[in-house]
Amino acid sequence: MRSVRVPIFQIDAFSSRRFAGNPAAVVLLDDFPDDALMQAVAAENNLSETAFVAPDAAGELRLRWFTPLVEVALCGHATLAAAAVLLDHVGQRRDTVVFHTASGPLSVHREDGGFRMDLPARTVTAGPTPPALSAALGTVPIECAVDGANYLALLATAADVASLVPDLGAVARLDRTGVVVTAPGDGAHDFVSRYFAPAKGIAEDPVTGGAHCALVPFWAAKTGRSTFLARQASARGGELACRLVGDRVHLRGSCALYLEGHIEL
Structure with a gap:
């Protein structure tokens, strides 16, 4: 079968400089190929996510995301990366793009020298801390909650989050596909976090937009604030x-x- 040559970009998202933030690949297509081929490309790229963008019959932009192992329903940093490609590096410069995705329409706007994404908030439900979660993290969280797919574990300090060395094999065996750990910030930031998802082929994600869809309402409920x-x-x-x-x-x-x-x- 004859091959097709398509554009690919790699963007460091949530960073103003290279070699920081979260790298995502962005592949621009005329239409989506077989899922197996997109999964193979994502595995070959071996980044947390590869974003695939293609227009539909009506000319609307469709966006899908794949980790090295699975397709996911939402990825924030790869959405940001795809928007940066389309708004800054392809065609005529513009200020807004809307992607149609498994999580509904997602808009990205140019703002304050960067880009602002509009994503769905996740419902965060408090619950008991499973012993398996504490064992996997090597510490007992102050609080535990779930956002559907992930556990959210509250630790005492930003230093506790930074020094955490979880058992990734044990994290992969949990009954949720990822674990977000968070704590109050260190003064410069309102809160800090890390995200582990080895079951999806992501040992630790460098910067996770999707996790903040749960973290923001979690910290809003704790603080009564809406901006962080x-x-x-x-x-x-x-x-x-x-x-x-x-x-x-x-x-x-x-x-x-x-x-x-x-x-x-």
């Missing part, structure tokens, strides 16, 4: 300006272009 400056305390690290607006979460961040090229499909 957050930091994800991974080795690469990233900063997010966050706002809770009804049942939506607005996340603002910058992007840095690392790579532009083509792949053969």
Whole structure:
């Protein structure tokens, strides 16, 4: 079968400089190929997520996201990366893009030298801490909650989050596909977090927009506030300006272009 040459970009999302934030690949298509081929491309890229963008019959932009192992229903940093490609690096420069996704329409707007995403907030439900979660983290959280797919574990300090060394094999065996750990910020930030999802092929995600769809309502309920400056305390690290607006979460961040090229499909 004859191969097709398509554009690919790699963007460092939630960072104003290269080699920080969360790298995502963005593949621009005329239409989506078989799921197995997109999964193979994501595995080949071996990044937390690869975003695939293609127009539908009506000309609306469709967006899908794949980790190295599975397709996911929402990915914040790869949405930010896809928007940066379309708004800054392809075609005529513009200020807004709307993607149609498994999580509904997601809009991204140019704002304050970066980009603001409008994502659905997640319902966060408090519950008892499973012993398996404490064992996997190597510490007993102060509080535990779930946002559907993930556990959310509250620790005492930002230093506790930064120094955490979970048993990733045990995390992968939990009955949720990911674990968000969070704590109050260290002064410069309102709260900090890390995200582990080895069951999805992501040992630790550098900066996770989707996790903040739960973190923002979680911290809003605790503080009575609606705006936050957050930091994800991974080795690469990233900063997010966050706002809770009804049942939506607005996340603002910058992007840095690392790579532009083509792949053969």
